Amino acid sequence: MIARRLAATVALVTVGLTVPVAPARAEDPEPFARSAATTYQVTLAARGCGSYAEVVANQVREDRGESPGRPGRDSPYKPGDPVDPLVEDQSGCEPLAGITFTFGGGREKKGAMSSVTAAGAPVTTLAETPLLDAVGRTGTGQLGGAVTVPLSETQMNLAGKRELWVQGGTPAAPVPNGFQFAVLRCAIDGRTGGNAQWIGYLPGTRHVFCFAYYVRNAAPTGTLAVKLRTTKAVGYAQRVPFTSNLSQSGSFQLTTDSSSASFVRLSGQTYRFRPVLPPGWRLADVSCSASRQVVDVGTGQADITLIGGENASCSYAVTPPAAPPGLTIRALSEGGGGTFGIVVASAATTSSSPSAGTGGTGGGSAPGLRVVSATPTGDGNAAVATGSDLGSLPAGQYRLTVNPPAAETDLWTVGAATCNGSPVTVQGRAVQVAVGSGVVTDCVLRLVRKQGSAGLRVITQGAVATAGFALLPLSTAEPGWSASATTTRAGDAAAASGDLPGSLPFGTYLVIPVAPLTTVDSAWRLTSLGCSPGTSGGPDTRALTIDVRAATPTVDCTATYEPVRAAELRINMQVEGSATAAAPIVVDVSCTDGSTGRLVLAAGDQSSADLPAPLIFTADTNCTVGLGEDTERPFNASLVNEAAAGNAPLALPATVAVRPPDADSSADPAAGDIRLAVTLGYTAMGGRGTDKAKPGVVDSFALLPVALIGAGLIGIGAAVLLVMVARRRLGLADDDDL
Numbered sequence: 001m002i003a004r005r006l007a008a009t010v011a012l013v014t015v016g017l018t019v020p021v022a023p024a025r026a027e028d029p030e031p032f033a034r035s036a037a038t039t040y041q042v043t044l045a046a047r048g049c050g051s052y053a054e055v056v057a058n059q060v061r062e063d064r065g066e067s068p069g070r071p072g073r074d075s076p077y078k079p080g081d082p083v084d085p086l087v088e089d090q091s092g093c094e095p096l097a098g099i100t101f102t103f104g105g106g107r108e109k110k111g112a113m114s115s116v117t118a119a120g121a122p123v124t125t126l127a128e129t130p131l132l133d134a135v136g137r138t139g140t141g142q143l144g145g146a147v148t149v150p151l152s153e154t155q156m157n158l159a160g161k162r163e164l165w166v167q168g169g170t171p172a173a174p175v176p177n178g179f180q181f182a183v184l185r186c187a188i189d190g191r192t193g194g195n196a197q198w199i200g201y202l203p204g205t206r207h208v209f210c211f212a213y214y215v216r217n218a219a220p221t222g223t224l225a226v227k228l229r230t231t232k233a234v235g236y237a238q239r240v241p242f243t244s245n246l247s248q249s250g251s252f253q254l255t256t257d258s259s260s261a262s263f264v265r266l267s268g269q270t271y272r273f274r275p276v277l278p279p280g281w282r283l284a285d286v287s288c289s290a291s292r293q294v295v296d297v298g299t300g301q302a303d304i305t306l307i308g309g310e311n312a313s314c315s316y317a318v319t320p321p322a323a324p325p326g327l328t329i330r331a332l333s334e335g336g337g338g339t340f341g342i343v344v345a346s347a348a349t350t351s352s353s354p355s356a357g358t359g360g361t362g363g364g365s366a367p368g369l370r371v372v373s374a375t376p377t378g379d380g381n382a383a384v385a386t387g388s389d390l391g392s393l394p395a396g397q398y399r400l401t402v403n404p405p406a407a408e409t410d411l412w413t414v415g416a417a418t419c420n421g422s423p424v425t426v427q428g429r430a431v432q433v434a435v436g437s438g439v440v441t442d443c444v445l446r447l448v449r450k451q452g453s454a455g456l457r458v459i460t461q462g463a464v465a466t467a468g469f470a471l472l473p474l475s476t477a478e479p480g481w482s483a484s485a486t487t488t489r490a491g492d493a494a495a496a497s498g499d500l501p502g503s504l505p506f507g508t509y510l511v512i513p514v515a516p517l518t519t520v521d522s523a524w525r526l527t528s529l530g531c532s533p534g535t536s537g538g539p540d541t542r543a544l545t546i547d548v549r550a551a552t553p554t555v556d557c558t559a560t561y562e563p564v565r566a567a568e569l570r571i572n573m574q575v576e577g578s579a580t581a582a583a584p585i586v587v588d589v590s591c592t593d594g595s596t597g598r599l600v601l602a603a604g605d606q607s608s609a610d611l612p613a614p615l616i617f618t619a620d621t622n623c624t625v626g627l628g629e630d631t632e633r634p635f636n637a638s639l640v641n642e643a644a645a646g647n648a649p650l651a652l653p654a655t656v657a658v659r660p661p662d663a664d665s666s667a668d669p670a671a672g673d674i675r676l677a678v679t680l681g682y683t684a685m686g687g688r689g690t691d692k693a694k695p696g697v698v699d700s701f702a703l704l705p706v707a708l709i710g711a712g713l714i715g716i717g718a719a720v721l722l723v724m725v726a727r728r729r730l731g732l733a734d735d736d737d738l
Contacts (some may be wrong), residue, residue, distance in 0.1 A: 029584060029600060031609065035616040036136045036594035037518050037566065040156050041207045042166070042187070042199060043132060045146035046099035046125050047091065048179065048216045054092050055182040055213050058190050061248035062477035065193030066113050067182050068221045068266045070248050075190070079474065079510050080543030082188050082202060083209045085131065085143060093213060095145025097127045099176055100169055101210065103149075105158055107165045107196045107479060112223075112264040113181065114196035115171040122170050123149050135619070136207040136594045148207075160517050161498070162470045162482035164199040168212040179214035180221065180266070186210035188512060188542070192477045193248065200470060202542055203515035203526035203561075220308030224271060224290075225262045227315040228254040231284045234320045235418025236332050236444045238281070239380030244273035255380075256318065267308040274301040278381050280321030288314040323442040326391030327435050329400065330382040330442070331374035334415070335449035335506060336550050338405040342385055342445070344370040347397035347432065382444055395437040401430040402445060408550075415448035451503040452548035455556040456496040456511070458485040462563045463522055468514035469496055469559070473507060474545060484514070493558060504548055512543045513559040523564040523618045531557040567660040567672035568614040569623060573599045575606050577683030579632040586628025587678055591658070593621040598628070599678075617658045625676060626653030636681040643675045652678070 049055055053072035059079065076087060101123055104116025129148050131141040151159060158164035168174060168184050174195055175181045186197035187208035201208060228240060237255035244252060246263045252273075254261060265271060277283060283300045290312035292305035302314050331340055346368050372387035404412035417424045417431040420442055424431050435441045458467040464487045472480035483498035511531065516524040530536030534546045534555055546555045573587050585601040595617070599609045615623070625639055638649035641656060650656075661672040 029586070031598050031600045031612050033597040033611050033613040033615055034595060035520070035613075036206070036591070037523060037616045037618045038520060039136060039206060039594070040151045040159065040201060040517065041132065041136055041148050042151065042210060043085075043129065043143065043146050043148045043207065044101045044123060044125060044166070044210045044212075045085070045088070045143060046096040046101075046168075046212045046214070047088070047093035047145065048096045048214055049091065049093035049182060050216065052182060052215055052218075055215070056088075056091055057248065058183055058185055058193055060191050060193070060475065060477050062193045063247045063249055063252040064261060064263065064477075065248045066195055066264075067193055067248075068180055068264050069182070069215065069218065070245075071183055077185075077190055079191070079545070080188060080202075080512055081190075082134070082205070082542075083185050083190055083211060085209055085211075088209070088211045091213070095125075095128075095143075096176075096214070097125050097145050099125045099145070099212065099214075100173075101125075101212070102167050102170050103155060103199075104165050104167070104196075105163060107198075109194070109196075112262075113174045114167065114194040115174060116165045116167045116196055119171055120155075123147055132207050132594075134202075134205040134207055137592070138594060156517055159199050159201065160466055160514060161468045161484040162198055162200055162514050165196050166199055166210055167196045168214075169195075176214060179216055180218035182213040182215050184210065184212045191472065192479065194477075194479075198470070198479075198482075200512065200514050203513060203524070203539070206518070219266045219268045221264050222267050222306030222308060222310035222312060223262060223264050224304055224306060225260055225311075225313040226252075226254065226273060227258075227260040227313065228256060228275075229258045229315070229317055230256045231317055231319045233418075233421025234442075234444065235421045235423070236330075236382060236416075236446060237380075238278060238320070238382065240278065240281075240318065241276045242273045243276060244271065246271050246273055256320075265306060267306045267310070270303050270305045272301065272303050273314075274299060275316060275318070277318065282319045283316070284319045285317040286314065288312070290314070323440050324391055325438050325440055327393050327398070327433070328390065328440070328442045329372060329374065329385040330444045331376045331385060331402075331447055332380075332382040332444060333376035333378045333447045333449065335378060335451050337375065337377040337379075338408065339373055339375045340405070340412075340447060341403035342372050342374065343401045343403065344372065344388070344390060344393070345399050345401070347399055376447065378449075393435050395435055397432060397434055399430055399432050400443070400445070402447065404429075404447075408449070411450045413448050413450075415446040417443065417445050419443040449550075450553070451505050452553035452555070453502070453504050454500065454509065454511075454546065454548065455554065456483050456485075456500070457493040457556065457558040458487060458496060459493050459558060459560040460487045460490060460516065460524070460563075461527075461561065462490050464488060464490060465516035465522060465524060465561065467496075467516045467524075467559060467561060468498075469557070470510075470512040470514060471500060472510040472512070474510050475508065480510075482514075506548050506550065506553075509546050509548060510543050511546055511557050513541070516561060518564075518616070518618065520613065520616055523566050523616070524561045525564050526559065527562050528560045529557065531555055564618050565661045565672070567617045567658050567674065569595075569611075569617065569658060569674045569676070570614045571597070571599060571611040571625065571676045571678060572608055573601065573610075573678045573680065574608045575601055576679065576681045577634075578604060578606055579634070579682045581632040583630055583632065585680065586631045587625060587652075587680075588628050589615070589623055589625045591615070591617075591621050591623040593617065593619065595621070595623070617660055619660065621658050622655050623658055624653055624655045625678060627680075632682075634680040634682045636679075638679050640677045640679075641674060642677050643673060649679075 052069035055071035056073045057071035059075045103120045105118035128142040128144045131143045189197040237257040294303040370388035372385040374383045374385035376383040456469045466486040468484035483496035485494040485496035487494045529541045587599040589597040637652040639654045641647045
């Protein structure tokens with residue numbers, strides 16, 4: 001009998017040596033339950049690079065990127081790809097500890113760099129932190145210069161609506177001393193070159209990465225402003241592109257309504273820029289204020305070499321195309337292009353304007369009427385109307401009526417009109433102008449086409465939840481928009497709302513689904529994402545692109561989710577007898593998916609305790625239950641799985657398998673749930689009644705065996721440990737014989 005019981009004790013010790021339990025922390029004696037399935041985390045990592053040539057740019061190289069130097073390598077990521085530490089570690093840059101990040105509930109840009117609004121307390125990178133996978137499981141590696149932060153409930157709710165942002169540094173100090181900013185990319189953002197990125201989670205993920213890159217010992221920065229104005233008012237904002245290495249994309253654009261662009265760039269480098277004037281426009285003047293400059297007043301090309309701390313500037317003056325005497329009509333279109341008929345009628349003419357004809361040029365002319373047409377393309381350039389002679393018009397009042405292309409009559413409006421730079425009143429699609437005898441009357445009509453829209457909807461099957469979307473321009477640097485919806489009935493579509501513009505400019509956009517968060521009540525998976533017109537995808541879809549064009553001005557996208565069957569783990573601890581130590585009794589649970597929990601009974605408390613909340617699991621895992629490190633060892637400690645009939649007690653520490661049910665398995669909502677009962681006996685066995693366990697060798701067995709093993713006497717130490725534990729299991733006192 002003794003031999004059999006000793007063999008059982010050996011098996012118990014073996015389990016204890018091979019299945020480690022997360023030790024209780026002295027600074028955290030309170031009970032808790034943290035489910036990996038409901039915990040969303042962000043790992044923030046910082047990297048220091050020797051030069052900008054080592055830095056990988058984000059997906060979109062912006063005209064006015066916030067990095068003072070140009071990253072030397074293009075992004076390997078595709079739209080919707082999450083930031084991957086394996087990709088990031090190929091940069092050759094070094095981990096940085098002690099670098100701060102700040103979360104916030106929004107984004108703004110008031111100076112040279114973007115920052116978060118409603119900023120929280122900053123967090124700081126450590127020398128290293130465990131490397132986690134997409135669902136938060138701990139692997140075997142470490143990530144240097146990083147820190148992992150679990151999101152608060154408020155932050156989780158913001159992330160679910162695409163309203164959680166993070167920046168490098170703090171709003172007051174965005175860049176660490178001794179470095180220059182290079183790039184920041186986070187989660188599934190990583191598109192633009194600013195120092196603020198949004199945090200979002202792909203369906204099925206609960207952990208994402210942010211990487212901030214800085215260049216050490218980079219040259220100090222200077223500021224260069226480029227300004228543009230016209231020599232006379234024209235009444236519209238003519239676009240003027242500049243070719244330049246100031247911009248990461250190789251160009252930037254200004255408009256003639258006294259616009260400017262400011263760049264913070266590295267000193268010691270020469271920056272070249274030159275305007276590309278539209279047809280008919282002339283360069284009137286260029287002047288620069290800089291310590292080192294070379295300016296060609298003929299072409300407008302300027303070479304500026306900045307020095308640290310300098311505020312340099314270059315100002316351009318351009319002259320618009322000259323207009324002949326009489327009436328000149330120009331048309332500037334926004335949101336598209338086409339051929340527009342323009343009917344010029346004397347205010348004294350009582351006949352109706354011709355109806356729109358083919359191409360929008362009107363149906364002909366009548367006495368007192370003159371018809372011209374203009375074909376703006378929507379590229380920011382004004383097109384001169386041609387047709388009837390308007391130079392010989394008699395002085396007087398004239399009504400200009402615009403006829404849009406025949407198939408788009410209801411889509412166009414006259415947004416504004418000016419003559420010789422002064423505004424004139426718009427009435428519907430008509431304006432009234434005064435024409436003088438032998439003088440120039442140069443009028444510009446701003447034609448605005450109705451733009452598109454994107455409808456975003458959410459469907460949740462089986463229950464209700466909140467899900468969101470991110471809608472981003474595919475090839476430009478705007479941060480995009482967010483929308484979210486809370487379903488009110490399972491299976492019914494709910495329209496998402498947020499900061500989406502009511503009129504969406506034509507272009508190509510990226511639609512990214514933001515899945516419902518996993519809670520103690522529900523977990524979700526994406527089943528489909530589809531857009532009409534457009535494409536669709538299944539559960540693995542990260543993003544879709546949509547084209548909002550004149551031919552397809554309205555695009556509707558729907559994301560559908562279904563619930564994931566989850567399992568619950570509940571634990572109850574029962575104490576029999578009283579421990580002698582004046583310390584709480586602690587039972588810890590640690591699961592391979594990262595879930596953890598703790599049950600605590602105060603010293604002398606002989607009642608029971610439950611895990612504060614059930615642990616939630618959406619995937620298979622194993623959980624180990626054991627005593628806290630500082631808890632007095634009882635005479636016996638066992639665990640019973642009450643959810644499975646006939647299970648024999650297991651000695652602590654014990655490992656149980658958690659297997660959530662499949663979607664098509666039993667309809668029982670409790671299928672897969674586990675209830676564990678832990679019993680700790682502090683009363684000796686063998687007829688000792690209610691005597692308290694006396695501390696002796698067995699109660700302090702960690703001392704002698706550990707000392708022997710540490711001295712190299714592994715065999716003797718292990719044997720002593722086995723005998724001591726066997727005595728406890730048999731209920732023998734220190735002075736009893738085995």
